[in-house]
Amino acid sequence: MKKLLLASTALVLSAGVAAADVSLSGDGWMGVQRDISNNFNLISRARVTFTLSGETDTGLGFGGSFRADNAGPAARGQGGSVYIEGEFGKLSMGDVDSAAQATMFNTPHIGVLENNQDSRITALGSTATAALYEYSIDGFGVALGVGQLTTGDQEVSIGASYTFDGFGVAVGYEYMENSPDHILVSGQATFEGVTATGFFGRLDGDDQFGLAVEAGFDEIGVQARAKRDFDGNDHLGLGVTYDLGGGATMGASANRVTGLGTTADVGVAFSF
Incomplete structure (x- = not known):
């Protein structure tokens, strides 16, 4: 009887595994970083991501993803x-983008170690747990986002984008109760391996705007970006x-921000 029970249990478990679609992927990096205080630091990280997917009998797709280091928050809807x-x-x-973030064309990372200093597009974003609805057809996309319903400051965002023949434009709006509204416009153009991205945002009478260019030549990639933030600081970043x-x-x-200083790094990134 015990052997039969064990065999039956193994059969059920193997059938469940065969029916599931669960995959693992990972990323990591290692290198040397010069921080804003002119100190040189060794930096490294390794992360694993779980990706889950399935399909109902009627053809609806469903799934999810979370990083192993965010497993606890993911179980509470605050990660992944x-x-x-x-x-x-x-x-x-879950921990999803706002609708404006989901539809905008963002400026690129430079190098491989995510040298940022808030030098990319700044958005209000959303707090977890949030909901995001997206729909696209024939190059046109729309999105609607809402924050957690029980929070004191309600969040709502909308976004729309259109892509055609290597060009794209997007507009987004973010509302957060008791905070200024944010309007964001971005655009992108790609031609023969060169991609240019520009953006403009207005928040409570203050503006952010920027431009970035990235290009690929066989194995070599080059990235350059510039930004004026809401506080009037100028950002300039270069990467290869x-x-x-x-x-x-x-x-x-290397990334420089007026009034703050310059950060720089060199290293190797891995994708698994």
Whole structure:
């Protein structure tokens, strides 16, 4: 009887595993960083991501993803996300972007170690747990986002984008109760391996705007970006990468912010 029970249990477990679609991926990096205080630091990290997916009998897709280091928050809806999608669009919940973030064209990272200093597009974003609805057809996309319903400061965002023949434009609006509204416009153009991205945002009478260019030449990538933030600080970043193949990429970058200083790094990033 025990042997029969064990065999039956093994059969059920193996059938469940066969029916599930769970995959693992990972990323990591290692390198040397010069921080804003002119100190040189060794930096490294390794992360694993779980990606889950499935399909109902009627053809609806569903799934989710979370990083292993965010497993606890993901179980509470505050890390990672889950979704269901079909011809009606895609509905996601969890630690999701605002609708403006989901539709905008963002400026690139420079190098491989995410040298940022808030030098990319700044958005209000959303707090977890939030909901994001997305729908796209023939190059046109729309999105609607709402924050957690029980929080004191309600969040609502909308976004729309349109892409055609290597060009794209997007507009987004973010509302957060007891905070200024944020309007964001972005655009992107790609031609023969060169991509240019520009953006403009207005928040409570203050503006942010910027421009970035990235290009690829075989294994070599080059990135440049400039930004004026809401406080009037100027950001300038330059980066270069070299694809080693097999998921490994070398890179170096430097990013300067007026009034704050310059950060720089060199290292290798990995994708698994």
